Each structure stands twice: as C-alpha cells, then as structure tokens.
Amino acid sequence: MSIPAQRTPGADTPPAMALRGLVKRFDTRLAVSGVSLDVPAGSFFGLLGPNGAGKTTTLSMAVGLLRPDAGQAVLLGYDVWHAPSEAKALVGVLPDGVRMFDRLSGPELLAYHGLLRGMPADVVDQRAGDLLDVLELGAGNRTLVVDYSAGMKKKIGLACALLHAPRLLVLDEPFEAVDPVSAALIRDILQRYVAGGGTVVFSSHVLEVVERLCSHIAIMSDGVLRMHGTLGEVRGDRALQDVFVQVVGGRVATGSELAWL
Amino acid sequence: MAVSVLPFVRLKLRITRNGLRGRPARIAMFVVGAVFAGLFAVGGYLIFALPGLLEHSRSAGILLPLGGALLMLAWTFMPLLFFGVDSALDPAQFALLPVPRRTLLAGLSVAALIGLPALATLVATGGMVHTAARLGGPVAAVAALLGIVSGLLLCVALSRSVTSAFATALRSRRSRDTATILLAVVAASLGPAQLLLLGLLDRADWDTVTMIAQVVGWTPLGAPWSVGVDAASGRLWAVPLKLLIVLAVAGVLVWWWSRTIEQAMLGASTAGGRRATTAPDTRRPVERLLLRGLPRNRFGALTSREARYWWRETRRRATLVTLGVVGVFLPLSSAFGGAPEGAGGLAVVVGAIAPLGLANQFGYEGSAYATNMATGVPGRLEVYSRAAAHALFTVPILLLVALVTEVSAGKPEVVAAQFGTLLATYGVGLALVLPISVWAAYPQPDTSGPFALSSGGGAAKALPSLGAMLGASIATVPLLIAGFLLGPAWLWVGLPLGLAYGAGAFWLGAILAGRMIDRRMPELLAAVSA
Incomplete structure (x- = not known):
C-alpha cells in the first residue's frame, strides 16, 4: 500500500483511518469490544459517546499509544502496529488526560515536538512562531506549560499536533475546557485544515459542536460502535440529540423521578 | 468511637489490596517487602533482647534509649524521604464528607498503625520488654510494655504530623520546589552526621556514652524506650514521669496535626501559585x-x-x-x-x-x-x-x-x-x-x-x-x-x-x-x- 497522492476524497482513495475489530480489556471490564470503522480521507469525523463509552481507548489504540488485545489499525495505508514510524509520521495526535512535557515553556515544547519529528530547525522556528501567534500563546512567553490554564494547555497541545503538517489529525476532546473564543478559533483552524485536504478525527460529547463541524459521525457506547455514517445518514430528519439519546439508550425524564427535588 | 474508626481501617486495607490486584510483580515486591519487615522485626527483637539475655544492665541502659531514638528518627524522616505521604488517606480527600475532626484523626491514626512498619516496630521493640523482664521482673516488663506502646503511638503521631504539615505548607508549586530541595539537603546530611557521631562515639569512653544515653532517655525520643530499664534499676519514680513526657508530646503533636489537617482540607481546592513571568524571551524556539x-x-x-x-x-x-x-x-x-x-x-x-x-x-x-x-x-x-x-x-x-x-x-x-x-x-x-x-x-x-x-x-x-x-x-x-x-x-x-x-x-x-x-x-x- 502507498500514500494516496491525490488530495480529493474519492471512492478509490484508501480511508485515512481504518479500524478492524479492535478489542481492549482492562482487568475484567471490556472497554472496547470489536470496533471496526473507516474514516474517509478528507472527512471531518466526529466520534460521539457518553463518558466511559470507550472513545479515548479506541483512539489510543488507533494511534499506537495503547496495544489492542485484538484487531488492526491502519492509518493512511500504514499499519500502526507493524509500520509504526511511517504511520506516526503522517499523523498528529492530541491525547486527552495525558500529560505533556509540561516543565517546558510553550515555545520549547513546540521545538521539542518539531525536532522529534525530524524537521529542520529553521522550519520548526518559523512554524512554531506562526502557531504561537495564531493561537495567542505568546512567542516570548516564559511561563511553563504546567502553569498554563486548561484552555491554554489544549491550545499548545493542538499546536504540537499541527506542527509537522500531518495528513491526519486525531484529537481527543479538543474542545473540553476551552473558552468560547478559543473554541471558535480552533474550529476555524480545523475547518481550513480539512478544506485543504486533511482529515480530522475527534471525540466529543458536545453534540452542538459535532453537528456544526462534522461531515461524518460515529456513535459509541459501552465499547461498541452503535452507528456511523455521514451526518445526514445518521441524523435522518431528526435532531442529533434525539438520535444520540435513543442510540446510547439513555433515559428521558418523565417528570415522575426526583419529585422531591 | 470504635465503630467510626473501622471504616478507615477497612479503607486502608482495601486500598492496599487493590494496589496489588492483578499485578504479579507488585505482589512479589510486596512479599519481599514483608520478608524484609519480618527480618527487621526479628533482628530488632534479638538486638534489643540481647542485653537482657546477657543480664548486662549497663549496655541495656545505652542500647535501649539510643536504639529507640534512632527508630523514632527513622519514623519521622523515612516516610518523607522514601515512601511519600500516604496520599491514599490524604485528609484532603475527606474534605467534603461530614466526618468530625476527632473521628478523622482517630481514623487516620489507626489506619497508620495498620501496616508493616508499625507491626515490625512493635515486634522489634518487644525485645525491650524481654530485656526489662530479665533484668527487673514483671514490674519492669509491664513498664517496658507501656513504654513501647506509647513509643509506637508517638512514632505514628510524629510521622503523620510531620508529613501532613509538609503536605499542607507546600500546596503551591514554588514553595514545594524549594522545600523539596531543602529537605533533600537536610536528609542527605543525616547519614554523614550519623557517621561523624559514630566516629566521635568511637573515641569517647563508655561513661560519656552512658551519660548521653541517659540524657536522650529524658527526651521524648528516648523516653518511651528507657522506662523498662529505669524500672529494672529501681528508678520507679521515673516511669510515670517519662510516660507523661511521651504522652504530652504525642498530645501536642496530635493537636498540631489536627490543625494542619484542617488547613489541608481547606487548601485542597486552591490551586498553586502562578510563576511570575519576566521580560519576554526573544530567542527562537x-x-x-x-x-x-x-x-x-x-x-x-x-x-x-x-x-x-x-x-x-x-x-x-x-x-x-x-x-x-x-x-x-x-x-x-x-x-x-x-x-x-x-x-x-x-x-x-x-x-x-x-x-x-x-x-x-x-x-x-x-x-x-x-x-x-x-x-x-x-x-x-x-x-x-x-x-x-x-x-x-x-x-x-x-x-x-x-x-x-x-x-x-x-x-x-x-x-x-x-x-x-x-x-x-x-x-x-x-x-x-x-x-x-x-x-x-x-x-x-x-x-x-x-x-x-x-x-x-x-x-x-x-x-x-x-x-x-x-x-x-x-x-x-x-x-x-x-x-x-x-x-x-x-x-x-x-x-x-x-x-x-x-x-x-x-x-x-x-x-x-x-x-x-x-x-x-x-x-x-x-x-x-x-
């Protein structure tokens, strides 16, 4: 297999991310049971699910941070577990609940990522400066990332994932703890990135964001992929919220419970 | 009271067990740790019982207070240096629960008593009771028993209050950083200081050492361990006095601890200070x-x-x-x-x-x-x-x-x-x-x-x-x-x-x-x- 040369998605393009029967068991709990999913190249893909549905576990297995008990993850034609260096070179990752090397300042962290990606120093300097500027993190800032606010941490994490101009971005909860202004900025950046031919896969449980951004969505609960397809296919003529609650089997308040409240 | 302490004990045991579950390597290490604790207990017992077995009351008067004092110092500093504050039973975790402070204190103390170090210490110092019994009969044995129990309590109170006080004072990252370094320096100089002391002791004659041991025996560090010897050598009047010293110090420590616990609970939700930023750094990333x-x-x-x-x-x-x-x-x-x-x-x-x-x-x-x-x-x-x-x-x-x-x-x-x-x-x-x-x-x-x-x-x-x-x-x-x-x-x-x-x-x-x-x-x- 090889990397697709053309940027426009088409029927003959291999998927940007192809998951086949991913399984992960923690102790006795089955966190992810057999997830298979194709993310078309050039799509803006939202992975939806309630807390504990297995979104983070799935994405961690997809990008090679967590070894699956069974199954396969192929990114842009490269198997993450058999050709890790090729796959990882083409992917930018923003993990959730994972620390960064936070005793570095923002610019230092970006330089670290850039050099680890094997980029020339002058390119790193130039792109890092641009990213710090656009994301309003301050190029001359000496503050260590550990002392950043939660929103700033998300932004520097996103900058690190974007630095090497990957063809695929995998973002775990990119909008969590981000203020509305920064969220709008991140949305803009990601939309432009997809328009330029990139693919974004991100997880969220904020339906409004997903509905606004995504071309494709998948809904997970209890470690199982319940539904996936284009936004139109999944939603049909109903509101996404209703579909989501119905699919994950959430209960709808009838008014009789918690009457004492 | 006993009823309200029980959940803490169960919590501690549960946390220990969960820490081991499904991790053979951890279990193996835990077993090795238990073996070491056992060796320490038995070895300590033998060492402390030796003066009694030899019926040598002078060496008992030196070994018991000094050895006990070292043990207590170890209790104070070892947790800070090596094992860390037991965050499993961090007072801050109880901040939102309506647990009265008295119950919390009792519960945390009892939980601290459940564990290999306390058990090993109790067994090791049991040798002191043995010595006291050989040297001075049942009365001295009872005095020594009271001594080692109160001594263990003081050990726990010491280690808990010191760790808790440190944990509270150091909520902000900056002060934490400084304190860690300072403590490392102090701790690192302890070992050499001890060697220096041993070198000095080596040159000193036994009369001086005996005198030092007697003085240490009147400090809280040595008092609980020397009551057995005192009783055996007829200084019965010293026993209640020394026990009083120990209990008073333990009481003060617990009072101090209770205050720091309160601060710890309050401080749980306040974040650390932000690093002051100076002039922007214009160098490239x-x-x-x-x-x-x-x-x-x-x-x-x-x-x-x-x-x-x-x-x-x-x-x-x-x-x-x-x-x-x-x-x-x-x-x-x-x-x-x-x-x-x-x-x-x-x-x-x-x-x-x-x-x-x-x-x-x-x-x-x-x-x-x-x-x-x-x-x-x-x-x-x-x-x-x-x-x-x-x-x-x-x-x-x-x-x-x-x-x-x-x-x-x-x-x-x-x-x-x-x-x-x-x-x-x-x-x-x-x-x-x-x-x-x-x-x-x-x-x-x-x-x-x-x-x-x-x-x-x-x-x-x-x-x-x-x-x-x-x-x-x-x-x-x-x-x-x-x-x-x-x-x-x-x-x-x-x-x-x-x-x-x-x-x-x-x-x-x-x-x-x-x-x-x-x-x-x-x-x-x-x-x-x-």
Whole structure:
C-alpha cells in the first residue's frame, strides 16, 4: 500500500483511518469490544459517546499509544502496529488526560515536538512562531506549560499536533475546557485544515459542536460502535440529540423521578 | 468511637489490596517487602533482647534509649524521604464528607498503625520488654510494655504530623520546589552526621556514652524506650514521669496535626501559585530548547529536554542535590571520623548510588511519555539521550567526589584512578538500572504533595533499584582487584580502564533497555500513567 497522492476524497482513495475489530480489556471490564470503522480521507469525523463509552481507548489504540488485545489499525495505508514510524509520521495526535512535557515553556515544547519529528530547525522556528501567534500563546512567553490554564494547555497541545503538517489529525476532546473564543478559533483552524485536504478525527460529547463541524459521525457506547455514517445518514430528519439519546439508550425524564427535588 | 474508626481501617486495607490486584510483580515486591519487615522485626527483637539475655544492665541502659531514638528518627524522616505521604488517606480527600475532626484523626491514626512498619516496630521493640523482664521482673516488663506502646503511638503521631504539615505548607508549586530541595539537603546530611557521631562515639569512653544515653532517655525520643530499664534499676519514680513526657508530646503533636489537617482540607481546592513571568524571551524556539553545543536533531532535543527536566522537575533536582551532598560528605565524614582508609570505598558507593536517579525515570514524567511514543522515538535513542542528560550532571559530581575523597585523605595522586573507578561503578549501575527503569516502572504523580508516591506497594518499589546498587558495587570488585595487583601502574591506567569498563557495561545495558522499550512501549506508558 502507498500514500494516496491525490488530495480529493474519492471512492478509490484508501480511508485515512481504518479500524478492524479492535478489542481492549482492562482487568475484567471490556472497554472496547470489536470496533471496526473507516474514516474517509478528507472527512471531518466526529466520534460521539457518553463518558466511559470507550472513545479515548479506541483512539489510543488507533494511534499506537495503547496495544489492542485484538484487531488492526491502519492509518493512511500504514499499519500502526507493524509500520509504526511511517504511520506516526503522517499523523498528529492530541491525547486527552495525558500529560505533556509540561516543565517546558510553550515555545520549547513546540521545538521539542518539531525536532522529534525530524524537521529542520529553521522550519520548526518559523512554524512554531506562526502557531504561537495564531493561537495567542505568546512567542516570548516564559511561563511553563504546567502553569498554563486548561484552555491554554489544549491550545499548545493542538499546536504540537499541527506542527509537522500531518495528513491526519486525531484529537481527543479538543474542545473540553476551552473558552468560547478559543473554541471558535480552533474550529476555524480545523475547518481550513480539512478544506485543504486533511482529515480530522475527534471525540466529543458536545453534540452542538459535532453537528456544526462534522461531515461524518460515529456513535459509541459501552465499547461498541452503535452507528456511523455521514451526518445526514445518521441524523435522518431528526435532531442529533434525539438520535444520540435513543442510540446510547439513555433515559428521558418523565417528570415522575426526583419529585422531591 | 470504635465503630467510626473501622471504616478507615477497612479503607486502608482495601486500598492496599487493590494496589496489588492483578499485578504479579507488585505482589512479589510486596512479599519481599514483608520478608524484609519480618527480618527487621526479628533482628530488632534479638538486638534489643540481647542485653537482657546477657543480664548486662549497663549496655541495656545505652542500647535501649539510643536504639529507640534512632527508630523514632527513622519514623519521622523515612516516610518523607522514601515512601511519600500516604496520599491514599490524604485528609484532603475527606474534605467534603461530614466526618468530625476527632473521628478523622482517630481514623487516620489507626489506619497508620495498620501496616508493616508499625507491626515490625512493635515486634522489634518487644525485645525491650524481654530485656526489662530479665533484668527487673514483671514490674519492669509491664513498664517496658507501656513504654513501647506509647513509643509506637508517638512514632505514628510524629510521622503523620510531620508529613501532613509538609503536605499542607507546600500546596503551591514554588514553595514545594524549594522545600523539596531543602529537605533533600537536610536528609542527605543525616547519614554523614550519623557517621561523624559514630566516629566521635568511637573515641569517647563508655561513661560519656552512658551519660548521653541517659540524657536522650529524658527526651521524648528516648523516653518511651528507657522506662523498662529505669524500672529494672529501681528508678520507679521515673516511669510515670517519662510516660507523661511521651504522652504530652504525642498530645501536642496530635493537636498540631489536627490543625494542619484542617488547613489541608481547606487548601485542597486552591490551586498553586502562578510563576511570575519576566521580560519576554526573544530567542527562537529551537534555540530556547537546546542546550548549547547539542545537535539540532532528535538526540539534541531529547537530551536538552531531559537535562532541563533534571533541573526544573523538583524531585529530580532533589535527587541530584542529595547525590552531591552525600557524595562529598560521606567520604569526608569517614576521613575525619577516624577511618580514612574507608573513604575510597565509600566513594565507590556514591558511584553506585548515582544511577538510582534513573531507576524510575519514566515514572517522573508519567503519561507525558506519550509524546515520545506518538513521534516514534526508538528505544535506543531514548536510553542514550536520557543517560547523556543524567551524565551531564552526574559526571562532574563524581569528579568532585574523587577530588574531595583523595585530597582529604592526603593522596592527590590517586584522584584520576579513583575517578576511573567511580565511572566504572556508574556505568555498571546504569547498565543495571536502565532495564529496571523499563521493566519495573511505576507512576509517580507529583500533584498531591512533594513526597507523594501513589498508594500501595510503598518501600517495595525501591527494592529492584537497591539490588542494582548492590550489583554495581559488586561488579567493580574486579577493578579494585586490578588496582591492587597493578600497584603504582594503577595510578595511570585506572582512569582509562575504569572508563572503558563503565562504558562497555553501559553500552550492553543500553542495548538491552532499548530493545525492551521498543518491544513494550505501550505497556511502559500504561505502567507510568497514574
């Protein structure tokens, strides 16, 4: 297999991310049971699910941070577990609940990522400066990332994932703890990135964001992929919220419970 | 009261059990820890019972108060240094529950009593009761029993209040950083100070020692352990007085502890202070990251990041500071303490201690290691860069150790050879420690307190690295023999030979550790993610 040369998605393009029967068991709990999913190249893909549905576990297995008990993850034609260096070179990752090397300042962290990606120093300097500027993190800032606010941490994490101009971005909860202004900025950046031919896969449980951004969505609960397809296919003529609650089997308040409240 | 204390005991046992569940390596380490505790208990019992078995009341009067005082000092400082504040039963976690402070105190105290250290201490000091019974019959035995029970209570109160006070005072990252370093210096000087003291004792006559023991016997540190001897030698009047001293001090400590608990509970939700920022740094990002002279590639980035971490991450800096202090003062105190021949040998121990800073190198940064995984850093590069950054700080310290040791011993011509031996020990130590750091990595979150480890396991986690230290010391024996056989020529070949020996060992260890990383990267990440 090889990397697709053309940027426009088409029927003959291999998927940007192809998951086949991913399984992960923690102790006795089955966190992810057999997830298979194709993310078309050039799509803006939202992975939806309630807390504990297995979104983070799935994405961690997809990008090679967590070894699956069974199954396969192929990114842009490269198997993450058999050709890790090729796959990882083409992917930018923003993990959730994972620390960064936070005793570095923002610019230092970006330089670290850039050099680890094997980029020339002058390119790193130039792109890092641009990213710090656009994301309003301050190029001359000496503050260590550990002392950043939660929103700033998300932004520097996103900058690190974007630095090497990957063809695929995998973002775990990119909008969590981000203020509305920064969220709008991140949305803009990601939309432009997809328009330029990139693919974004991100997880969220904020339906409004997903509905606004995504071309494709998948809904997970209890470690199982319940539904996936284009936004139109999944939603049909109903509101996404209703579909989501119905699919994950959430209960709808009838008014009789918690009457004492 | 008993009813309300029970949940704390159950919680503690449950946390210990959950920490072990499904992790055979942890269970093995726990068992080894239990065996060590057992050995300590039995050995302590025998030592403290010895004066009684020999019916030698004078040595009892020296051994019991001084030995007990050392035990109590260990209780005060060991948790801070090695085992961390037991964050499992951190008072802050009870902040939102409507638990009365009195219940909380009682519960936490009882929970602290449940555990290997308390049990081992009780058994070991049981030897004192034995001695008292042999020397003074049942009355003295009862006095000694009261003594060791109150002594154990004081031990627990001491360790709890000290750790709790530290944890509270150090909520902000800045003050935490400073305190960790300060404490490391104090702790590191304890060992040499003790050696110095022993050296002095060695020269002093027994009358002086007896007097010191008697004085210590009236301080809270020694009082609980000396009541048995007092009763046996007819000073019954001293027994209630000393017990009163102990209980009063314990009472004050508990009162102090209860106040710090309250602060700890209040402080739980306030975040640490923000670092004051100065003038903007106008240098370009890559220039800011890299240390001068390092290449602008992956190795340069990894080594620079790691070196900055050794300085910026407090626990790591504390390790370095400790190493420096121990390294300089251990040989010095031996040189001045009356055994200058031993100084060189002690210096070798410093070379063996040095690599221990890397024993849980992945645990320090926790899940941040995901960055290196996501960017596909190969294992060998990972190991080389980390060792390089560590050596950047350690090798100068070792050179200083060699200089101080041999110059203070009046043999400046041996400095180079001594440095060679240290490098060899350091290299062998690295070779042993690097695979351990991959194989036995455990999370070391730095959020709850400056000395916090995650709950469960405790001292057992340090066992593999202690084994590495021993191994490194043993592995340099061929070099020492070579030095002995070569005689004067050793002064010239010692440095290159030691360097080659150490570098060779390091190379083998690095290859092994690098392969292990390549094979089990995800498992390593999972092991250090808290």
